[in-house]
Amino acid sequence: MNKHYQYDVLVIGSGAAGLTLALSLAKHARVAVLSKNAINQGSTWYAQGGIAAVLDDQDSIDAHVADTLIAGAGLCHEDAVRFTVEHSKAAIQWLIDQGVNFTKETANGDYHLTKEGGHSHRRIIHSADATGQAVHSTLIEQVQKQQNIDIFENHVAINLISQADADSRKLRCSGAYVLDNNNDAIHVFQAKVVVLATGGASKVYLYSSNPDSASGDGIAMAWRAGCRVANMEFNQFHPTCLFHPRAKNFLITEALRGEGAYLRLPSGERFMPRFDEREELAPRDIVARAIDHEIKRLGCDFVYLDISHKSPEFIAEHFPTVKARCLEFGIDITKEPIPVVPAAHYTCGGVVVDKNGQTDLQHLYAIGETSFTGLHGANRMASNSLLECIVYAQSAAQHILAKLDKINPPDRSPHWDASRVRDSDEDVVISHNWDELRRFMWDYVGIVRTHKRLERATHRIKLLQKEIAEYYSNYNISSDLIELRNLATVAELIIRSAHERKESRGLHFSLDHPEKSPIARDTILVPTNFAGQDVIVSKDS
Template sequence: MSQHHQYDVLVIGSGAAGLSLALNLPESLRIAVLSKGELANGSTYWAQGGVAAVLDESDTTQSHVEDTLVAGGGLCREEAVRFTVENSREAIQWLIDQGVPFTREDGSELFHLTREGGHSHRRIIHAADATGAAIFNTLLERARQHTNIELLEQHVAVDLIGRRRLGESGKRCLGAYVLNRNSGEVDTFAARFVVLATGGAAKVYLYTSNSDGACGDGIAMAWRAGCRVGNLEFNQFHPTCLYHPQAKNFLITEAVRGEGGLLKLPNGERFMPRFDERGELAPRDIVARAIDHEMKRLGIDCVYLDISHKPADFIKSHFPTVYERCLGFGIDITRQPIPVVPAAHYTCGGVLTDQHGRTDMPGLYAIGETSFTGLHGANRLASNSLLECFVYARSAAADILAQLEQIAMPSNLPAWDASQVTDSDEDVIIAHNWDELRRFMWDYVGIVRTNKRLQRAQHRVRLLQSEIDEFYSNYRVSRDLIELRNLALVAELMIESALRRKESRGLHYTLDYPGQLQRAEDTILQPGTYYG
């Protein structure tokens, strides 16, 4: 039987952004943090490189801002960039205070800082090459120490509940319907504030570095609730994902190139200097397109990332995770180059928010990769993503705290109605549609695009949408069905956004419009004007 729950704050997503927000709220509040599967299944845990921040005396806020603006292809919102960078040191100090074991210089109390593509200084603070795991494990341990924070695994948000959904006037988020996979029922969660911290949508592509849950859930739910989305045409492809049939989605951290790793063709020839004077340290969009170009030009399956010219002890100490993982596949990176290919990695667009993470719907916040703050522009600068999680989680928590006394607990929310649906005996349709969607998105909405490819993708996704909507209306919801429904919607929004951009900028490169327009403008989609 379905249950009704009440919380002061409902956080949908258990990664860096969601946990940080929960930990920045007072212990007097009842907080629920939902995870679709196990708590560690999100993208945070697998982040290798680190967090970008101005921590060294030789570095400056202005330098970090300028690097971000350059990487963003003229499309970053400078006020968002400055806000993020100016709060970077304080965010890192908060993580240190939580107990995150960042790597220090040998025999020193100073933290070791590395450099990544697009950065003019060493400013990436890290925990060896497993920064995400170190941060996540620390924050999770802290959250478990707080009795007011409930960590709920196997809980999949289906849709947001707003006043309009209940037939009431005004616009406010009142909670969410959530599939409890333990009971099989859809429960009702009422909350004074709801926070979307669901990550990105890279699972829309056939090849991705992301975990299986990166399905754009928060973006889709916010859109259906009436929130605007922005810049969804900008999907970052990580240039160096390990190419091996059993590796699935293991990426090779950008820091390998930051510490001198070289990209080579099968014959051992370097190729990046032909594409950019910064070589291997060019921003990710340039490196990914260069690799894609060489693979297509030569008809090869991968290129190679070589750091074997560095001392073996240096490699093992700086990149223990990469070393051990590659060794498990028979690749000794101290002696051999690493086979790599680009893979979908990061969603630069998302739900429109302000400096406090507020969306178009009062009571609803979006933080982390699911949001569009304006920080990343047309291309995310390496390691700015985790920083954005912490800065905006803290800002959103402060905004929620300032409103607490004004907002009452929602009451009389109706239970989920499953009276008109039955159990499905055709789940093969879900698997087939999932596979078709990810394949045509990879083929037609990938690193290099054309109008014809985008139009073909648009036609395909709309046919899929009608099939999915019919299935959703007649059968009980499951995690697979919820994710497919969300992913197809976000794919459609990505395609529409790409069709609207009549230029090549940052991560959006189209053969039909190879030049860049003089004026940079965001692509903003409004529910009700584009999509019904």
């Protein structure tokens, strides 16, 4: 049965960003949290490395800011970087107060800090090699204690609802249509404020370190609702994902390289010293391109990551998750190297927001990987992402609370109209298009790009979108169809953004334009129904 829900705040997404925001609002507002699958699924749970923060007396805010600006290849917004880093220590303390069990030094009981690519200091606080799970499980536990927070698992947002706002000359976001996979019903969730915390879009690529849920839902929904998106061409490929036919998307944390692991060719030769003076600790874009270059040069399927020169005790203490997972596939990392390959890992672009997480559409916020804050520039520095989730979730929560009482409840929206669609007997179309989309994005819009490859991708995406739109119009909604539609939208945005960037910078490398432009500009796409423009509103509309 289709239902109508009304809340103060609707949070779409249940990772670190969404749950942090919900907890920050819980004492003052009724909050609904939509989880696409079980609440412990999603990218946060699988994050291994840690969270970057200035916690050591030898480190400084200026150093962390400088490292981030360098990694971002000239496109970071310095005000966003400084805002994030200045709040890093408080963010970590908040997580500790929630009960996150970060790893401590055995000698003195201080928190153990590791070092990752692009960082000039040890500043990565972590919980062994399963930081995401430690953070996510703690936040879930805290959320489940809150009477003011309702969690809806297996609920997939389809479209945002916008309506005229009689108090202004702009449209407002008032909720979302949501598929309840528990009973195949489509509900209306409405709220004074809607927050997108749906993560990134790495599943647009054939090989990804992300779970299947990373299908760009929030970015696609916001774009359809009239919000600008920026820098979608900057897709970070994590250099080291486990290469094994039965390992679907297991990431080998960068902390291995931070603790001295070497990248080797099949011959055993190290190759990173030939590409960058920082060797294995160069930023991710450089390491990923180096691996991609060697794989294509040699015609091999993978390279090796080797930490076997460290003691078995050290490996077991610092990397128990990686050790156990690799053993499942017959790889003993204390004795042999790990076969690795780059895989799509993080979406550096997203929905344009300000420092409070506000989008172009009134009462719609975006936080975490869904958003474009300006923090990451052309390449996200390792372990800045979970930090961004916490800092911007708390900033958005403060902004929401300051104005929530002044926002009128939205007008009641009609139920989802499914009167002109029918059940499909051709779901093979969805699986085929899903596979084709991810394959041509990997081949044509991957780590290295050319004008010809992008032209081919443009042609393919137009044909696919036409097929998907026809299918969407005629058949009942399913999770697979929602994700496919969103992935196609995000793929188009990535391709368009890559076409517009006539240079090589950070994560965008073009063989046709190998040099970096002297002028650094964001790629900002504006939808035809741009929500930032005034609309004519009357009391009767």
